[in-house]
Amino acid sequence: MELLWELQKIDLDLKNIEEERDRYPKEMNKLSEKQSLEKERIHKEREKLESLEKDRRQKEKNLVTEQDKIKRSEGRMSEVKTNKEYQALLSEIETFKQAVSRVEEEILLVMDEIDELKKDLSKREKEIVITVEKFETEKKKIEEKMAQDDVVWEEKLARKEILSKQVESKLFKLYNMLKEKRQGIGMVSVRNETCQGCFVNVPPQMFIEVQKNKSLIRCPNCNRILYWDGNGEKK
Ligand SMILES: [Zn+2]
Incomplete structure (x- = not known):
């Protein structure tokens, strides 16, 4: 990730x-x-x-x-x-x-x-x-x-x-596909339980999972791969 x-x-x-x-x-x-x-x-x-x-x-x-x-x-x-x-x-x-x-x-x-x-x-x-x-x-x-x-x-x-x-090649392919479709952005950060790509809220449970940065989780709204980048601060 x-x-x-x-x-x-x-x-x-x-x-x-x-x-x-x-x-x-x-x-x-x-x-x-x-x-x-x-x-x-x-x-x-x-x-x-x-x-x-x-x-x-x-x-x-x-x-x-x-x-x-x-x-x-x-x-x-x-x-x-x-x-x-x-x-x-x-x-x-x-x-x-x-x-x-x-x-x-x-x-x-x-x-x-x-x-x-x-x-x-x-x-x-x-x-x-x-x-x-x-x-x-x-x-x-x-x-x-x-x-x-x-x-x-x-x-x-x-x-x-x-x-x-x-x-990982499967992940890389998915990323490229999303990037192509979503104005060059296939992966976005999540802040304050909000997807920074489409600015729609993600469910709290999903937000907790995203913060682990362990598994592939995609925004339920825009489908982009979600990433936890800290809350705008350094981790
Ligand atoms: Zn989104």
Whole structure:
């Protein structure tokens, strides 16, 4: 019974490692996906920033053009002969001045947008450095755990080989059959007169027998082989 109990514990450990081997690569993929999404976002923001800067430079050129127009018109002031011409020139200059102030406003707006984006971008860039660091640490941890799992796996498997031969073959077959049917658990402990596999009470007389760990006793409800492992404490 003790040997079979040890075997059951090993089988659970092996199952646990199997689940970890399945889960770890998925966890890593998730982390790396999150990281590339964030990098993509930063890339897009940088592109937007570039296009805003381009826009700003274009507007500044426009501003210079409009200012030149004003200067040229003002230069023509001395050549004006009639009042009508003078009025026309004044109104032309006024139009150019309006254009200048419009372009100036536009430039201010673009500059505001650029400032906002730069702030956001520098925050994101700081964050991504931390995210990448975290990812590398996590990745290392997972890789170490997987390597450790491999070692434990080999050890447990070797011990399982030995136990499989030592346990009475009829009992071993029964155990394997139950394990197959009952989510990897063929043998369970009993605590407080309750089967720890299905959590149904076992009859008091049976409980007394189980505590001896001498004979094959199975749970009347889930059929698993019962084992006395102390009441959660060491025997
Ligand atoms: Zn049970």
